[in-house]
Amino acid sequence: MKTNSIKIKNEILMFVSVNFIITFSMGIVMFFVYKYIDKAAISDFALVQMFYPALTAVILMISNEKNNIDRNLIYFFKIYIVLCILSMIVLLTGVSDFPQYISKILYGLICAFSIAAFYLIFNNRNNCFEKIGMVLQKNFKNVFILCLIFIGIEFVIAILNGFIYGNFIENVEKSIKLLEFLPFNLLLGILISFISFFGEEFGWRGYLQPRLQVLFGKKLGVIILGPIWGLWHLPLCFMLYSPKTPVYCLIFHIFYCTFIGIFLGLVYMKTGNLWSTIIVHLINNYMASGSGNANNIVFTPEILILNIAVCGIVFLPFIFTKEYRKKSSRRTCEFYS
Structure with missing residues (x-):
């Protein structure tokens, strides 16, 4: 047991270290080109940054568990690594040579690789993708219900923000309009x-989550993950999300990632299906971008406190749900084995 604990600690340390080294190295590049490129191109850094956590996990799994991974899953991992490398090359060369085409090329790569990966996963004949929780139909009813709950949460957040900032009707109308197009955009987003x-x-x-939960328990493991995930957004807070008030932005992301991480952690434990958190994350980003509250935000102390309070009100109660009281979750059990 002690040996296993040391192994898990090393895996956590390696994951966090490699992930942050890649992220902050690209963040330094973003800092140096920030003043010389179109601000829309900064969003491309955010897009590519989304790849780094899984890239780190894939590299570590291939290094540490290659003999225990099905060759079809290894093939999927290699495809993902190729996508990451190509995207980083496009980003690094494009900022100086073809900045106006970076987004188009990146979205083209994402679309092509998403469709190819979706085909591989959908034709999962030997069930090898179960190892990483990527089985689309697994616990589908729970996935569907939890996604509906999250949509409801987003609507509640819009209502609370409307009361706080005095634009209740505008917020509700905007949210309803976004929800009208959500089914189509969600299906399209999943595919491409x-x-x-x-x-x-x-x-x-x-x-990271199952490893932290093995060491610290289900509640504390998820709570520890939140600040790590929040700090990972540091380069984006300084150059994309809130260049005028980056420190407030970073503080908000630490709290926000902790709070929403409680819900996402619950979703993953409840379903054992990574598609569930992918879909929730997709809905979250769609609602944020559609409401126009994603980039160039200017925080004041009052706005910071109110936003943290709203997120805490809607997400914190989920830490007291039955799934967090169970001794072990579906995904934690599978990680043990």
Whole structure:
């Protein structure tokens, strides 16, 4: 048991170290080119950054568990590594040579690789993708219900923000309009862009969460994951999300990632299906971008406190759900084995 504990600690340390080294190295590049490129191109750094957590997890799994991984899954991992390398090359060369085409090329790569990966996963004849929780039909009813709950949460957040900032009717109307197009955009997003959300969710939920939970327990493991995930957003807080108030932005992300991480952790434990958190993450980003509240935000102390309070109100209660009281979750049991 002690040997296993040391192994898990080393895996956590390696994951966090490699993930942050890649992220912050690209963040340094972003810092140096920030003043010389179109601000829209900064969003491309955010897009590619989504790949890094899963890239780190994939590299570590191939290094440590290659003999225990099915060759079809290894093939999928290699495809993902190729996507990451190509995307980073496009980003690094494009900022100086073809900045106006970076987004088009990246979205083309994401679309092509998402469709190819979706085909591989859908034709999962030997069930090898169960190892990483990527079985689309697994616990589908729970996945569907939890996604509906999250949509409800997003609507509640819009209502609370409307009361706080005095734009209740505008917020509700905007949310309803976004929800009208959500089914189509969600299905399309799953097909042509899920690989981006896999990038974050496999890294944070699929790889890091079960390891932290083995060491610290289900509640504390998820809570520890939150600040790590929040700090990972540091380069984006300084150059994309809130260049004028980056420190407040980073503080918000630490709290926000902790709070929403409680819900995402619950979703993953309840379903044992990584698709569930990928879809929730996709819905979250769609609602945020559609509401126009994603980039160039200016935080004040009052806005920071109110936003943290709203997120805490809607997400914190999930830490007291039955799934967090159980001795072991579906995914934690599978990680043990």
